[in-house]
Amino acid sequence: MRYEAPETLDAAVQLLSSESGLKKILAGGTDLLVQMKTDLIHPDLVVDIKGISETRQITEENGGYRIGAAVTGAELEEHPKLSKDYPGVVEGANLIGSTQIQGRATMGGNLCNGSPAADSIPGLVAAGATVTVAGPKGKREMPVEDVMVGPRKLAIGADEFVVSFFLPARPAHASDAYERFIPRTEMDIAVVGAGVNLTLDDSGKITDARVALGAVAPTPLLVKEAAAAIIGTSLDDEALKKLDAAAQAACKPIDDKRGTIEYRTKVAGVLARRTAQTAYDRARNK
Amino acid sequence: MKQHIAFNVNGDPVEALCDADMTLLDVLRDELEMIGTKEGCSTGDCGACSVTVDGRLVCSCLMLAPEANGKDVTTIEGMAQGDKLHPLQQKFLEHAALQCGICTPGVLVAAKSLLERNPDPTETEVRYWLAGNLCRCTGYDKIVRAVMDAAAEMRGA
Numbered sequence: 001m002r003y004e005a006p007e008t009l010d011a012a013v014q015l016l017s018s019e020s021g022l023k024k025i026l027a028g029g030t031d032l033l034v035q036m037k038t039d040l041i042h043p044d045l046v047v048d049i050k051g052i053s054e055t056r057q058i059t060e061e062n063g064g065y066r067i068g069a070a071v072t073g074a075e076l077e078e079h080p081k082l083s084k085d086y087p088g089v090v091e092g093a094n095l096i097g098s099t100q101i102q103g104r105a106t107m108g109g110n111l112c113n114g115s116p117a118a119d120s121i122p123g124l125v126a127a128g129a130t131v132t133v134a135g136p137k138g139k140r141e142m143p144v145e146d147v148m149v150g151p152r153k154l155a156i157g158a159d160e161f162v163v164s165f166f167l168p169a170r171p172a173h174a175s176d177a178y179e180r181f182i183p184r185t186e187m188d189i190a191v192v193g194a195g196v197n198l199t200l201d202d203s204g205k206i207t208d209a210r211v212a213l214g215a216v217a218p219t220p221l222l223v224k225e226a227a228a229a230i231i232g233t234s235l236d237d238e239a240l241k242k243l244d245a246a247a248q249a250a251c252k253p254i255d256d257k258r259g260t261i262e263y264r265t266k267v268a269g270v271l272a273r274r275t276a277q278t279a280y281d282r283a284r285n286k
Numbered sequence: 287m288k289q290h291i292a293f294n295v296n297g298d299p300v301e302a303l304c305d306a307d308m309t310l311l312d313v314l315r316d317e318l319e320m321i322g323t324k325e326g327c328s329t330g331d332c333g334a335c336s337v338t339v340d341g342r343l344v345c346s347c348l349m350l351a352p353e354a355n356g357k358d359v360t361t362i363e364g365m366a367q368g369d370k371l372h373p374l375q376q377k378f379l380e381h382a383a384l385q386c387g388i389c390t391p392g393v394l395v396a397a398k399s400l401l402e403r404n405p406d407p408t409e410t411e412v413r414y415w416l417a418g419n420l421c422r423c424t425g426y427d428k429i430v431r432a433v434m435d436a437a438a439e440m441r442g443a
Contacts (some may be wrong), residue, residue: 034330
C-alpha cells in the first residue's frame, strides 16, 4: 500500500487517476482504517486529503457556509457561529462516536462511507446542502441527497472525491434539528434518524420545510411529502399527525438486530414529529 | 516500501521507518517501544490507545503512522514528571480507580485532555467525555470520582 498526502486538488486528482488498483480517500480514517484492519479492503493507494486546505476550512460564503470535507466533528462544534445557524447539522455530526472519534471523524467521510444510517447526512439533506466534487474533468456540484445511491454505493467515481459542503444562507426565523433513536444513550448506530429544516414567517407559519430520514431505506431519504404536510401550518397537532403519517409512508427499512421493519417505521413517525418540534421552537426564537 | 516519518512524542523528536499501512499505535509500541499506550479493540471502540495529536484526543489505532509525520503526539509516558505523578494518576491510586489497568493509560490521557479544556466539569460531562474509554473492571464510578477529585485539586479547591 502507498500513502500519499497531496497539497492541491489537482495533485490529488492526478494521483487517483494514475492508480489502476484499489484507491481510497483518507479523511478522518475512522471507517477506512476499521475496514482495512478487519480485512474488508486492501487498498493499493490511500490519498490523505487533509493536506489540501480547501478540505480543512470552514468559511462564510454568500451568507452561508463552506465546510471542508475533512473538517472534524470537534471542529464543527468549536466553530463560533455554525451551531447557532445550523444546530441540526452540527448535532448530527457530533453524535458520531466518542470524543476520540470526534477528533478525527468528518462529514465527508460519513457521506462517502455510504451507510444508510450515517448520522450527519439527514441534517445536511434537510439543510439543502450541496457538495463540491473534484475529479479529472474539474469540479462539479451536486445535492447531498444525490451522492448515495445504495448501501456503500456512491454517484461519485473512484477518481473523484468530495472537497466540501455548502450550507445556504439563513433567512430570518429559520433553524434545523437532528434526532436519532439508539438503544443506549451514547455511541451506537441509528435505528432511525430524522433531520428537519424549517423557515417560518413573522406569525410562526411554516413557509419552507425539508424533512430527511436516515436508516429506514437503502439511502438517507429526502421526504417531500413530509415537508408538504407541514408547510403553511404552525405545526399544530393536525399537521404533526400528517407529518408522522408521511414519514412512515416513506420508510422502506430492513429487519436487523437494531429493529424490525414495523418498529423502525413507527419510530420514524415519532422522531419526525419530535425533530420538527425542536426545529420549530428554534426557528421561532430566531 | 518503508516510509520515513519524524514527529514529536511528549516533546522529544523521534524518527521511525514504517510501512504505509502501520498505525500510529503500531509505531509507538513496536518501533519506539513505548508500550504504555495499549491496544484493545483496534477499531476505535475502546479508547485504550488514546493519545493526543496536536492537542486533539484521538485513537492511535485509527490513525496511519505516516499521518503523524510532523505532528506533536502526547502519550501516557509524558504524564508523570519523573517520579512525580500527575494529580490524575495520584487520585486514581487513592480512589482505587483501576483493577487490571489495561484501560487506565487511555482513561488518564482522555481525562487530562478534558481537564485542559474544562477544568470544572460536571459528573455528566466527565461521563460523556469518557464514553469512548471502556473499562470492564471498575464499573466506572471510581474513575469518575477520581477525575472529579483531581479536577478539584488542580483548581486549588
